[in-house]
Amino acid sequence: MTAVLLLQVASTWAMVGIIWVIQVLQYPQLADVPAASFPEFERQHQRRIALVLALFAPIEIVTALWLFLDPGGIPRWMPLVGGLLLAGIWISTALFYAPIHGSLTDGFDPALHRSLVRWNWARTAAWSLRGMLVLAMVASLL
Numbered sequence: 001m002t003a004v005l006l007l008q009v010a011s012t013w014a015m016v017g018i019i020w021v022i023q024v025l026q027y028p029q030l031a032d033v034p035a036a037s038f039p040e041f042e043r044q045h046q047r048r049i050a051l052v053l054a055l056f057a058p059i060e061i062v063t064a065l066w067l068f069l070d071p072g073g074i075p076r077w078m079p080l081v082g083g084l085l086l087a088g089i090w091i092s093t094a095l096f097y098a099p100i101h102g103s104l105t106d107g108f109d110p111a112l113h114r115s116l117v118r119w120n121w122a123r124t125a126a127w128s129l130r131g132m133l134v135l136a137m138v139a140s141l142l
Helices: 004-033 035-069 077-104 110-141
Strands: none
Touching: 004 035, 004 110, 035 077, 077 110
């Protein structure tokens, strides 16, 4: 159980760091990319971020499921809330954020960009809450 929880903490906090860099640095800078090179820039962003996510996201998802099914000494509500946050993050990514990125491969659209930056705060907040929650899970075992 300790190894699973430690993997959960590490992968979740990696994702928290990634989402904050995207929210504060990457997404705002999309507006500064020259129009002629924007479609290729967006494609490269999607390809490269997928590589980063491929490392941490599966670990976070699997360990979240593991802790939900077998919380050990962790209060049951913690993995449940953590799992709901994670489900919301990935469902919104698939249904909202990924389609915006898909549309941006056609070229920069200021309205889509504003929507992406504005609404990504919800994902940033959700992952940040997950980060605090996994630390609370550790604290619950001390």
